[in-house]
Amino acid sequence: DPGELPGLLGGPGPAGGAAPVWGTGTGTGAAVADAELLHGLTAVLACLIREAFGHEGRVTAVEGLLRALARWAREVNSAGRLPYGQLRLGAQYAQVAGRLRMERGQIGVAMAWFGHGLRWADAVHDAxxxxxxxxxxxxxxxxxxxxxxxxxxxxxxxxxxxxxxxxxxxxxxxxxxxxxxxxxxxxxxxxxxxxxxxxxxxxxxxxxxxxxxxxxxxxxxxxxxxxxxxxxxxxxxxxxxx
The missing domain is CATH 1.25.40 (Serine Threonine Protein Phosphatase 5, Tetratricopeptide repeat)
Structure with missing residues (x-):
């Protein structure tokens, strides 16, 4: 039920910060655009995973995109639709963000990201x-x-x-x-x-x-x-x- 999701989507994430605005729109065209954007963000995540653990700046990129996904999911939820794709992908970004923070010894931030990811995965039944x-x-x-x-x-x-x-x-x-x-x-x-x-x-x-x-x-x-x-x-x- 989309109405139950705001608690899962509250806040931009452990590190705070602004997130870019992605419009939700309505109708078939918006659904196609959403799917294409999700596909693109999935490809970006794959690239970031390959390089993230060798480059210091990648954690900023992962967390920035993750906060943007969270905001997008809130907007979709506010429109009365379940942000399934956004939450599912957000859980994957949260996992990578948590691993990057764990690698740096930042245990509290890592656990916060894992916790967000777990709640998002639960919301879309991603076992x-x-x-x-x-x-x-x-x-x-x-x-x-x-x-x-x-x-x-x-x-x-x-x-x-x-x-x-x-x-x-x-x-x-x-x-x-x-x-x-x-x-x-x-x-x-x-x-x-x-x-x-x-x-x-x-x-x-x-x-x-x-x-x-x-x-x-x-x-x-x-x-x-x-x-x-x-x-x-x-x-x-x-x-x-x-």
Whole structure:
């Protein structure tokens, strides 16, 4: 219901600042123009992702476009239409903005962007975006050394959609890491086993939604996550053979 969205769209974002004005218009022509603009912004995001982590100025570009998307979504919502495309793309921009801030050690701003992205993904029922945003939130609280929050977010990944094996696998990987931080060896190892089993059972639909979990790259990611969990467990328990 568009009438329920203003609370999700309040404010330009954690860093404030002005956003460019994009008209919403009405009718078929406006709908085509909206679709073309969304397509263009999706292409821009792909370019920014390729370069953002190597160039300091890219965070400004990502956040500026994100604030513009939020304003555009508010305008569409005010016109009585659900800003589905704007919120869906906004969640992706928010994720990139959060990762850039996390890379710079700006934990509070990163979490704020992830939180915005999560609310926008929820508003348009974007399950893959919800799962990956919760994954980033797991990483963020792990850097802060908070196992209880990490376990909560990790369980949230598993609750996104029980039909998606890749989200269950991702949940188990983060649950293993969270239990490792808390020094719970039995639960850590149990979730490692579940994650390995889930990874081996990923199907075509899973890999279409999460291509980064396919093939050698996916196996390397899983092995890296498991290795990190075992290292955290060794530190937490003082048992270097863990």
């Amino acid at each position: 893959p975006a919800r799962a990956t945003l919760l994954s980033d939130m797991c990483t963020l609280v792990r850097l802060d050394g908070d196992p209880s929050l990490m376990l909560g977010y990790a369980r949230g990944i598993g609750a996104v959609d029980g039909r998606r094996r890749w989200t269950a696998t991702l949940s188990d990987l983060y649950l293993a890491r969270g239990h490792a931080l808390g020094g719970d060896a039995a639960e850590c190892r149990r979730h490692i086993t579940l994650a390995r089993r889930g990874f081996a059972r990923l199907d075509r639909r899973d890999l279409l939604e999460a291509p980064w979990m396919a093939g050698a790259e996916g196996a390397m990611r899983v092995d890296s996550a498991i290795g990190g969990a075992l290292r955290d467990l060794a530190v937490a328990t003082g048992d270097r053979t863990a």
